[in-house]
Amino acid sequence: MKPLQLFDPASSTYTYLLFDPVTREALIIDPVDQQLERDLAVLRDQGLKLRWTVETHAHADHITSAGQLAEHTGAQTVAPEACGIATAARQLKDGDTLRVGGEQITVIHTPGHTAGSVSYLWREHLFTGDTLLINGCGRTDFQSGSAQALYKSITQRLFTLPDSTMVWPGHDYQGRTHSTIAAEKAGNVRIAGKSLAEFVATMSQLHLPRPARMDEALPANQNSGLGRGRQDADGACLLQVQPAQAYAGNVSPELACQWWQAGQAVLIDVRSDAEREWVGFVPGAVALAWKQWPGMDMNPQFDEALKAVVPTGGKAVMLCRSGVRSIAAAKRATELGLEAYNILEGFEGDPDAEARRGTRGGWRFRGLPWRQN
Ligand SMILES: [Fe+2]
Numbered sequence: 014m015k016p017l018q019l020f021d022p023a024s025s026t027y028t029y030l031l032f033d034p035v036t037r038e039a040l041i042i043d044p045v046d047q048q049l050e051r052d053l054a055v056l057r058d059q060g061l062k063l064r065w066t067v068e069t070h071a072h073a074d075h076i077t078s079a080g081q082l083a084e085h086t087g088a089q090t091v092a093p094e095a096c097g098i099a100t101a102a103r104q105l106k107d108g109d110t111l112r113v114g115g116e117q118i119t120v121i122h123t124p125g126h127t128a129g130s131v132s133y134l135w136r137e138h139l140f141t142g143d144t145l146l147i148n149g150c151g152r153t154d155f156q157s158g159s160a161q162a163l164y165k166s167i168t169q170r171l172f173t174l175p176d177s178t179m180v181w182p183g184h185d186y187q188g189r190t191h192s193t194i195a196a197e198k199a200g201n202v203r204i205a206g207k208s209l210a211e212f213v214a215t216m217s218q219l220h221l222p223r224p225a226r227m228d229e230a231l232p233a234n235q236n237s238g239l240g241r242g243r244q245d246a247d248g249a250c251l252l253q254v255q256p257a258q259a260y261a262g263n264v265s266p267e268l269a270c271q272w273w274q275a276g277q278a279v280l281i282d283v284r285s286d287a288e289r290e291w292v293g294f295v296p297g298a299v300a301l302a303w304k305q306w307p308g309m310d311m312n313p314q315f316d317e318a319l320k321a322v323v324p325t326g327g328k329a330v331m332l333c334r335s336g337v338r339s340i341a342a343a344k345r346a347t348e349l350g351l352e353a354y355n356i357l358e359g360f361e362g363d364p365d366a367e368a369r370r371g372t373r374g375g376w377r378f379r380g381l382p383w384r385q386n
Contacts, residue, residue: 272330336357
């Protein structure tokens with residue numbers, strides 16, 4: 014049993030997929046936003062049901078797709094407790110375990126690269142994030158990093174695992190894919206055979222440049238990757254036109270409601286039946302699920318049903334939970350010849366610091382018509 018190792022060339026980030034071969038339940042570690050479509054395709058091709066999206070830490074060099082994957086697949090977002098990723102549905106501390114089918118993954122708190130960083134152990138496979146890299150280690154010069162803490166984490170927590178343990182790093186810049194605890198203990202140039210003082214001196218002399226996407230990545234990752242561009246939906250900006258023309262544009266809930274009430278657009282609620290039933294719905298909106306629970310399988314009737322309610326060339330506004338599935342639905346509707354818009358923030362809006370929805374934007378929060386059975 015090996016993990017599936019996926020690579021993002023732009024940030025040299027490794028993403029890992031682990032699954033139970035019997036139940037096909039899966040867990041993904043450190044997914045990257047720019048690889049969302051690839052990751053969804055891999056899940057589909059392998060017949061996997063994504064149960065958890067997991068972070069090793071709050072990344073500074075890329076943006077996670079955790080929030081988007083959760084919306085597309087029904088997975089739950091998971092993050093280390095000390096990373097301040099408040100939107101994650103589940104917060105992990107040292108010794109906690111995650112289950113996927115019959116498989117178990119254990120959390121090892123390994124502070125140093127950041128104070129909240131963790132590694133994950135699955136069978137004989139160790140996922141080290143930026144704590145331990147192949148013949149290297151993560152930097153400790155920003156984001157609550159500490160060379161002293163990193164030394165302790167690597168030498169006392171990771172190097173005490175069996176020598177044969179496979180090491181799967183969060184990055185590699187030279188095309189190497191994995192290593193072992195024995196190899197790193199013997200030959201890691203930063204830490205093998207080094208004293209704490211020597212290690213701290215090495216780390217303080219690295220003088221690395223700032224990661225290119227840091228200013229954008231940190232706030233976004235504190236929000237499971239859902240933070241970007243959302244502020245544009247507030248205030249005066251009611252409509253953003255998509256430069257790529259993949260769909261007509263993004264509209265605020267207020268503008269979408271205006272168009273709908275004036276008879277200028279058909280309002281399509283692409284959430285599942287279960288969501289509308291339990292969370293609330295918009296009376297008069299067309300209920301047309303993009304995906305259905307359980308398992309969030311694609312609705313095979315989507316195209317036909319959409320064509321039946323919106324004439325060719327007609328205008329449709331797409332509503333989902335938080336504005337992720339509605340983008341996918343708007344793209345598809347555009348391919349089918351409609352003028353399709355995504356409604357920003359969705360019905361429930363983004364999660365708050367307690368991972369609860371309802372106070373950060375959304376159709377319901379903005380006082381637009383809705384009801385609950
Ligand atoms: Fe990092």
